[in-house]
Amino acid sequence: MVIFHKIAALQAWLQQQKTRGKKSGFVPTMGALHKGHLTLVQQCIADENYPIASIFVNPTQFNDPADFAKYPQTIAQDLRLLHNVGCEVVFLPSVDEIYPNGLKESYYIDLGEIENRLEGFFRPGHFQGVCQVVERLLKAVEPDFLYLGQKDFQQCMVIQAMMNIRQLPVRLIIVPTVREANGLAMSSRNMRLSPTARQKASAIYRQIQLIKAQLGKKPVEVLVIEAKDALTRVGFEKIDYVAIAEPATLKPIEKYNAEEQVVVLVAAFIEGVRLIDNFVL
Numbered sequence: 001m002v003i004f005h006k007i008a009a010l011q012a013w014l015q016q017q018k019t020r021g022k023k024s025g026f027v028p029t030m031g032a033l034h035k036g037h038l039t040l041v042q043q044c045i046a047d048e049n050y051p052i053a054s055i056f057v058n059p060t061q062f063n064d065p066a067d068f069a070k071y072p073q074t075i076a077q078d079l080r081l082l083h084n085v086g087c088e089v090v091f092l093p094s095v096d097e098i099y100p101n102g103l104k105e106s107y108y109i110d111l112g113e114i115e116n117r118l119e120g121f122f123r124p125g126h127f128q129g130v131c132q133v134v135e136r137l138l139k140a141v142e143p144d145f146l147y148l149g150q151k152d153f154q155q156c157m158v159i160q161a162m163m164n165i166r167q168l169p170v171r172l173i174i175v176p177t178v179r180e181a182n183g184l185a186m187s188s189r190n191m192r193l194s195p196t197a198r199q200k201a202s203a204i205y206r207q208i209q210l211i212k213a214q215l216g217k218k219p220v221e222v223l224v225i226e227a228k229d230a231l232t233r234v235g236f237e238k239i240d241y242v243a244i245a246e247p248a249t250l251k252p253i254e255k256y257n258a259e260e261q262v263v264v265l266v267a268a269f270i271e272g273v274r275l276i277d278n279f280v281l
């Protein structure tokens with residue numbers, strides 16, 4: 001496994017690899033890796049693309065500085081895990097390498113209304129930061145494919161919108177969410193939870209499944225209220241949203257129509273840790 005810290009060195013190496021005739025797949029991460037991240041690399045290898053992973057905790061996408069400061073960092077273990085699943089290249093840039101003109105440099109991309117819904121509403125500026133870093137990383141790596149996790153459903157949509165606007169010739173592959181045995185979506189943030197909270201947090205998945213089972217039988221607004229109440233009873237101290245929405249726009253639906261796809265999305269805090277999850281029906 002080769003590790004690069006500088007864009008120029010990475011690009012020189014990638015240039016040589018083009019002669020291998022294999023297509024490349026890029027897996028951007030913020031480290032503190034778990035099976036969810038590793039599945040993206042494994043999917044890339046299964047698709048016969050050579051995998052390039054990056055680890056970069058991007059300061060511009062954290063609207064809460066305390067969340068950035070507490071973001072777990074386990075770099076030695078991350079490298080071991082990537083090596084074990086057969087990752088060939090890891091890009092580990094510094095903040096200066098990604099933002100040579102400093103963090104205050106302005107960036108704006110008009111993503112339309114998708115940017116301001118759900119995650120965008122509760123984390124203002126978050127998706128601008130996500131697009132800023134992913135655009136820079138994609139321009140550095142120039143992959144054929146980009147592998148993202150469905151766990152961050154809205155992020156996948158926002159990044160696809162950014163790639164369309166910028167006309168980047170990259171194909172997005174969305175990989176299903178990897179879960180703990182109790183249903184909790186794997187997340188680097190789970191490391192900050194006590195074992196009890198980790199168990200309680202599985203209520204998010206249970207409530208999503210309950211909504212799925214009851215769609216069409218109860219009005220959507222009742223399902224949302226019942227799920228929020230259940231999460232509060234379990235011990236979630238704050239619920240940003242439980243939403244039943246159209247997958248293409250994330251606009252909340254008013255009435256369930258069995259002919260149309262819906263996505264159920266949740267964001268809630270337990271032990272001060274913000275967890276998100278979703279399920280497409």
Ligand code: AMP
Pocket residue numbers: 028029030031035036037039040147148149150151152175176177178179185186187188
């Ligand atoms: P992060 O390090 O949280 O920025 O995540 C890096 C990538 O891993 C993103 O594309 C995430 O959607 C994906 N990812 C995170 N958790 C999971 C999971 N449990 N299952 C599948 N993909 C995931």
